Amino acid sequence: MRLLAITLLLATVSAAPLVRTADAASQTPSDMHAAVATVHYRSTKIQGLSVFYREAGPVDAPVVLLLHGFPTSSHMFRNLIPILADRYHVIAPDYPGFGQSDAPDHKTFKYGFGSYADIIDELLSGMGAKTYAMYVMDYGAPVGYRLALKHPERVSALIVQNGNAYDEGLGEFWDPIKAYWADGSSTHRDALSGLVTLETTKFQYTDGMSDISRISPDNWIQDQALLDRPGNKDIQMDLFYDYRTNVPLYPDFQKFFRDRQPPTLIVWGKNDKIFPAEGAHPYLRDLPKAEIHMLDTGHFALEDKLDEMAPLIRDFLDRQAAKR
Template structure:
């Protein structure tokens, strides 16, 4: 009887839960992780590997990697976008899982890369796209933009250069090679494809190196160390000179087409330093600029800051275009 009266009193007065108890809540439904597909297509006789995720009919986001990486550098970003966007991230020939023909039989040039990416997108039916360009991805993407300016729905620029101000001291030995094309100047660049340099690219300028997975340089260096790959990379260092005369055309594209642009730049990067970020605003005054306290591969330690910026930009500027 006492128990019944106590129950009635609690019902009428309102139950007071003990401090350690929790009120019943609706169950939390976890978001289904995005499925990433690992595919290849043959473009002009070359196998081009690419990662793809997201709805087939979604707005396309093209992710263009830098040196010495591959689409692997986007492995953590892709799932944050793939619920709404069709994300395509290729590996250039000589990088990642794409073919790496002998450099004497294949033109390792940025113009060729742009043509191959263009061919891949044609096979995939991607008729318009926003581009994330980083490092080598900038000249590849901007050359693609010159081919099809009407297809570019937006730009996300991360340590990707299009201005003379962004080629500073790091580039002096490479410029010497551009100037004379000699075997001596070529050999002087051999250190750029070694493990210490690869580690440097991932860790220099990073405040908390414990946020950087060592898998990055183990993965990249294993691919750099493949027979013949050193010559592929040295060919590309030399061909980079052909991008610089195109800078005025890239800049004209920015001014004339005014693509919505988000710039997220690691300010401590010695390869493409902060000086290369600010000139974009001369040609794209409405661009959104964020300077981050990190180095070259900003996604590795600043994904938690960058993903919301990228997602917010795409949702606002690209999703409805």
Template sequence: MNTVASNATPAVSIANATPPVTHYRTATIDGLTIFFREAGPQDAPVVLLLHGFPTSSHMFRQLMPALADRYHVIAPDYPGFGQSDMPDRAKFAYTFDRFGELMDGLLDQLGINRYAMYVMDYGAPVGWRLALKHPDRVTGFIVQNGNAYDEGLKAFWDPIKTYWADGSDSSRKALLPLLTIETTIFQYTDGVSDRTRISPDNWVHDQALLDRPGNNDIQLDLFYDYRTNLPLYPQLQAYFREFKPPMLIVWGKNDFIFPADGAYPYKNDLPEVETHLLDTGHFALEDKADEMVPLIREFLARRVDSKPR
């Protein structure tokens, strides 16, 4: 499978350099306030960072300064996540199609028409929709525990698949434990060998947002809508074969939610994919940034910067 273990050297310290400035901005897209973090030179190659569940652009707070000396880095929050609006679900469809449209609208408003993407968890189906709509705009992918193959949906997904199959109220309510503080802590700590490297601020931050009135139903709507991603997989895999986007996989191999089974099949459609399985869990950036940042920077410099813009 051309899978390599990662023992990369730590990122070069920037202690003696001027740290890049991150700006915290909002844009109005289709009447909604979308929050995003932005850093780096405006004329540099763009890297779009798309977050997972149950977090927000907060997950990229360490990665952005590590890239912003050379790249224009943008990390938005989806509606119902982070600092973006959380509209009433009776008036707004919480779907991955809608998230993709809003992220596309944000990029258009910012005048960005060429970008690499870092996709993780929910960020993968959002990013895949952008790629399928604008295949000529994507300069490459960094995939971190983001699924594009049926093989990647294992035991964690069984109760969610039951809800997909029957759409019943009882199956929906059976998923409520996935929104508790216990599960949020599990997502950050399961499969991690040294928990002292994981800041508890993560689950405090995420759970406070999950616990907002009405957010449970929003998240349950998204669990149900995730079923719409599976029919896109054949189209996505055909896109990989046709356009051959450069791809770096940096995947927490101990992840119970998106296990390493989902990392291997990319090789079938992208023979030149670069795969690094890291000894960690779901939120790999939290304890493996020192390994991931050098891999990401080297990949971007070699495979993305050199692509014509």
């Protein structure tokens, strides 16, 4: 019987996705726990919409909120979540129009960053999350920072990965989008169609990466399948236009940084053309104690540099969020 139990245990561990490439013999107990962490895939009704989220970890542990970017979903955190779940209550939602959340017609639902912040606020309130560390990336930055303006006292820490809050971070890539902001014309809207094509989606995952062989093609295949759903192009065009409403809030975001001084870790893909390195360094003006790491990778840094980022994130959270 003992031999059977050992055999079953070994089979369970070997079947689980490993979060590191180290041999089993060199893994710590924490590594092994992360390798078999249970992630729950849930949905809840908010404002009449089904909002999907991934959840893992002890429900009474410090909350870590993971806010995804464009054009992906909570799927971008699939490998990070188990690494954090032994000590943290990890929550990673999909915004409406992304991932597994509802995607109502853009004529019946106002897609925008203010709406997203309100929905995430309701999700967290419903789950009883009174404080939370936030990991913000790309679209997740204005969503998270709007949430912080609503409840500044609830933000225990920030992890910033290629998420902008400064004018310096809106470089050449944004010029066609800024032209759309200027007049909202159908001509400039149509000119952005290339941003929702497979070519651009793949570009976001591969450009600037130090080792493309680390990046699963499943990423852009899955994201593109969701972008190609009927009506989703209009959703994304509405969001490109609404992004303009974040820029006037930059001074408010920066005031939040200065006033609250949340412990902050910046882990930034320095080769990103969408949110380039020029957007990372200005954080230090308002958060002089922030820890900053410029990584040799691109937009979706977790796909390429998880082995470097995960220890930085764990160490930061263990020193900052766990004690709050």
